[in-house]
Amino acid sequence: MNTAESFAELPVAPKPPLRRFHQARWDEPIIFELSAPGRRGLAVPEAGAPPVELPETVRRAEPPKLPEMSQLHVLRHYLRLSQENLGVDLNIDVGQGTCTMKYSPKVNDRFAAAIAELHPLQHEETVQGVLEIYWRLERMLAEISGMSRVSLQPGSGSAAIYANIAMIRAYHAANGEGHRDQVITTMFSHPSNAACAKTAGYEVITLMPDADGYPDIEALRAAVGPRTAALMITNPEDTGIFNPRIREFVELVHSVGGLACYDQANANGILGITRARDAGFDLCHFNLHKTFSTPHACGGPAAGACGVSAALEPFLPGPVVTFDGATYGMETPPSSIGKVRPFLGVTPNIVRAYAWIMAMGAEGLRQVAETAVLNNNYLMHKILQIPGASAPWDKRRVEQVRYSWQELSEETGVHSEEIGVRAADFGVHYWTSHHPYLVPEPFTLEPTESYSKEDLDEYAAILAHVASEARTDPEFVKGAPYNQSVHKIDTTSLDDPKAWAPTWRAYVRKHLS
Amino acid sequence: MTSDVAAPRNPVPFPDREVVVGLVVNPVAGLGGAAGLKGSDGEQVQREALARGATPRAGERAARAVRALLARRPGTRVVTVPGSMGEHSARDAGAPCVLVRPSPSSSADPGSAGATTARDTRRAVLALADVDLLLFAGGDGTARDVLDAVRELGDQAPPVLGIPAGVKVYSGCFAVSPAAAGFLAAGYASGLRHGPGTAGAGTVEAEVVDLDEDRYRQGLVSPRLYGSLRVPAARAALSGRKSGSSGVVPASVEGIAREVVARMRPGVRYVLGPGATTQAVGRELGLTTTLLGVDVVEADDGGVLVAGDVSEAELFALVTGREAVVVLSVIGGQGFVLGRGNQQVSPRVIDAVIGCGDATGRRLLVLATPQKLAALRGRPLLADSGDEGLDRKLTGHVQVITGYRESTIYQICTASEEFQG
Incomplete structure (x- = not known):
């Protein structure tokens, strides 16, 4: 491999054009499954005062079924979950079109x-x-x-x-x-x-x-x-x-x-x-x-x-x-x-x-808009160079574009959603469109003012790479993701109210009992 | 999954055997396209196409679909008929195929393209009745032949899926491309293997429509709705979804029906045109109305079927001198509202209904799911009642009911104008 050769010449191996991303996969249980009776995050000393007697009508018959865990395990649980995310602070978040993902300065x-x-x-x-x-x-x-x-x-x-x-x-x-x-x-x-x-x-x-x-x-x-x-x-x-x-x-x-x-x-x-x-x-x-x-x-x-x-x-x-x-x-x-x-x-x-x-100030706000529009038009220029990608309607775009993979999809049988999922193997993602799909095989990109030219180049290169994979090996793209926390999920249960479980209690009732 | 998804045809999963996929190719499908003949129906046109240098491409497109199927499910058993009607494509794709000889006494191996007829397609489908899914390569004409054979088979008919290979591919029973047909077939096969209730194992009804080619060549477009075929339901799942938007698809036809019924007034006759959407209106009233016929209902006493599957003359008599509203659905992919499959709703019927005084908009209710309108890609709805004067009167914008308390205002124009454009 090229990287092996380069490694021999340089103390630190240069990076390949596309990053070799791999998301953490912790296989982390639901926090309720981690609960152990009597485990506590904080040992509270005995109160010096007598307990407050609540009236019978407002008193719980039994204590709430909260997870019982130590501090370390709570911290570890949530840190693991946070590693299984692709948030705006981790990825080049231009794929969540219409959501206007921008950097939120930490000082604020x-x-x-x-x-x-x-x-x-x-x-x-x-x-x-x-x-x-x-x-x-x-x-x-x-x-x-x-x-x-x-x-x-x-x-x-x-x-x-x-x-x-x-x-x-x-x-x-x-x-x-x-x-x-x-x-x-x-x-x-x-x-x-x-x-x-x-x-x-x-x-x-x-x-x-x-x-x-x-x-x-x-x-x-x-x-x-x-x-x-x-x-x-x-x-x-x-x-x-x-x-x-x-x-x-x-x-x-x-x-x-x-x-x-x-x-x-x-x-x-x-x-x-x-x-x-x-x-x-x-x-x-x-x-x-x-x-x-x-x-x-x-x-x-x-x-x-x-x-x-x-x-x-x-x-x-x-x-x-x-x-x-x-x-x-x-x-x-x-x-x-x-x-x-x-x-x-x-x-x-x-x-x-x-x-x-x-x-920002007044001038800064206008500069935000101008930069966002410039970024969008630069990215559009890059995306439209990818064979099989298009932007329906020959119209000037402002801050985002709803693109189409229709041509690529008709030629390869690979759908827009599948291309987006494969992109996640490179640490980015995109969203398709609201329903119904008026633009066939849609994807919506919105690079705000936060992203650099290098970010946009990398994002476009990832999509170009996946599009070319779709032509050479459509089955491989359809089998993605390979480097992600979870594989594809079956969305059919979203249409079945009997399967919905917005809470752990509902999950236990509907699926475990 | 859409609400009209049926349970898998065979309720027993097949743990011990591979799913069997049948293949029928209409080798002359698509011949007339490149030759500028606007279609390939009939031997004379096919000979003319070959004479103009057309090369058959249906076989090659079928092979692409089989290749895609095998890429996804290498062990799939393909059963087909000899020669260019399937065998060649299957072998081309590297499928170890089982051959079934159509009976009785078909024209044997058609061998060269150009020699097969609609009858050969029907016979081939009949011979392949035992498969779990039948793939057919062709166009709308081929879909009609398949539909004929499926009707002959009745309950025994397998679900089918079209590989688009014809000049006219307006019917809803086709995949978007040959490869997509193969992938869909593979998904359906996986669903069957995993048993009932598995994603992908359900089927939906898809419309079969066709144009009269001779009239089309004269510049007259007259597509007709011939019926519907059961196709794998996975098509909807393949178009992808944003999580959280679930429920949009299943709710919409019922939502439309609920809205229509909510708008119904006592003493008014409602003419329900053909289609699954209008049939849902009947269902919402607690009535059994026809899928392909025209029915007349009233909302009085919770729903009355005044007359089912009426002829034009019967319909005219039922709406004359009465307050009436015509409820029509849109033909998917084409946008026809009037003049396709609902000729019973004739110009004089429409005149009788809207002539009653009120604004047209309240006398004509058009129903379509947002998905159906989206699939028109901005093209207008079409009216071709047979009376151009009437069509022009309807031209403009019409309210289309898209759900419960949801609608859009959509452009409608005469079919002749749209196709001349």
Whole structure:
């Protein structure tokens, strides 16, 4: 082998073009299976005071079935699990398109830790500092979006969308237009828009893309009417294509009395370049864990922000932070939809986002967008050189691209998902697409501003290598992964509620008893 | 897995023997394509194609599928018929194959391409009735011949899977490529080996459609829905999924049916066109309606079947002077809403329904799963009622119900315009 020869010449062997990655495989049991009766992480001394007698009605009949473990075993368990992950701090995380995976500076965690000792019920006078952070972050996001006010209370992006739909409902009800029961969205907008609208009781009309990949404006014209409550739309959509007629979309919805709501969960391609309010939107939302660099919490708590125009201010979730020029306070708007999260919001993430924006400054934010778009177009250039890869619709892309392996798949029988799994043997991964697949054999890449040219070159080289493997040995690719923590899992049980076990208790009940 | 996935045909796993895959090749399939003849049906066209220098390619494509199958499951037993209708392809792929001679007195070994007929395909399928899965290479015409034979076999018929090798491959019973057919067959075989309930061992119904080639050559497109074949269900699984999105597929047809029933008003007659989606509407009402016929129902008293499998004349009489709504599904892959397999819903029937005063949109309900619309890749829905004036009246955007309280607004145009474009 070449490496053996090189090894003879150099004290440290040079690395091959593709890294020889191997993920840890610990074969780690579920923590409940590691439990041993009586084992403890901490020997608590006998209390000097008599035990508190709880009333019979609130006392447990038997203690909770928590795992009983020593400190070392708890630490080892979670360290092992952490080695079986491909998180943003480990891999070139450009494959999780639409998720906007970027580096979260570690120093911001120190700032977040600094407020960890605050209690949410402390008197306002004693938490002026954190209220100031809320106030200033709100004003910054208002400036970034052009909106009048912003709520930082939602605990996630989808919670922010739900808060927006709740405000839309409250707004129409307050105007005596509660009959508006339809929400319009688009196929390439994030599906949380449709999901939240439906959860809130709305009928959902989803516009399909036209021949150019834009949402069909003629379909919108046919869809709007007296029943229209709102348009909820992403732009650029998941294809990375920016809809240049977005203003017309907004005006069409306004012309029938509906509201327009901009899903800016991922605003990475437009920061400092264009604003939701400038296109006429009435509401928008951000995911602070996408654009503003707080960690993706994989189920939370994350943080979302809802921006609204002046007309919708009275309906904001409460409380919001106020400032009279001297003192920060809290108040709940007069027609508030109520709380969408306890207290003010997920404060550690508010602090992280605030620190990130302050470090960037206005020029830095625009540079984030420009770098992200440049990275995306560089990566697109590299990917489209791989035979069998394509980007449907000949359109300029902003911050991400939904690609297709259709040609490669038809020639080799290897599917996009299988190529993504094989890529994991090289320490990276990608996500395909939401359902249904409008782009055949899809994969969605979104390199944010965090990644270097070398990162993007390595990522593209891995995909090029796997694509060539698919041509020479499709069965090998289909058999992947080989260097991963687990092999393929059978996804059929996902369709079977009888097999679902979201908790250990459910697992024991459904599968072990 | 989709909701209409059936249990494996053979409920007993085969621990003691390999799965048997049958192979039938229509050696003349695809001949007319390169020759610009838009199809290969009929001996005259096939001779013309050969005269224009066309080379048979179905056999080679079948061999590619068998090669893919064997790569995945080396021990698979392939049973086929002699000569170019299977044997050559199987041997080409290196499959140790068992030969079955079609009976009675077929045209023996067709030998050279160009000499086989639809009858030979049917006979070959009948001769291979005992296999666990039948692969056939051809186009929509071949699929029709297979369908005929499968109907003759009734309950004894094996599930089938098409290797795309024809000029027109509109039917849903084909894999996306020869290699994909081989991989799918291998996946299905593995499923059978591991017994019932195993992923991949189920089957689904897939539509068989075909164009009338003579009319197509004159620029007239008139595809018809001929019926459906049972194919391995693994196709859906192969297209991949994002974890967490489960439940999307199974819910959608039932969701559509629930939405239609929720919109039903008493005293209104609902005309249910052919198809599995409209049949689900009948099921939601607690009624047994036909898969391929047109049925008339009412929502009164929890669901009444006014008339089943009606003719055009019967339908016209049932909707004339009554408030009625026509409920139609979309032909997968093509987008036809009117004029394919539902000719009973004639121009005068549509006129009678929408002529009643109300807006067209409320009189015509189009149903399609999001997956079906996605598969159209942006192409419009098509109407070909036989009355161009009426088709033009329907042209524009129509609401398509895609789930419970879910819909889209989709472009519909006349079939002639779409194909001229």
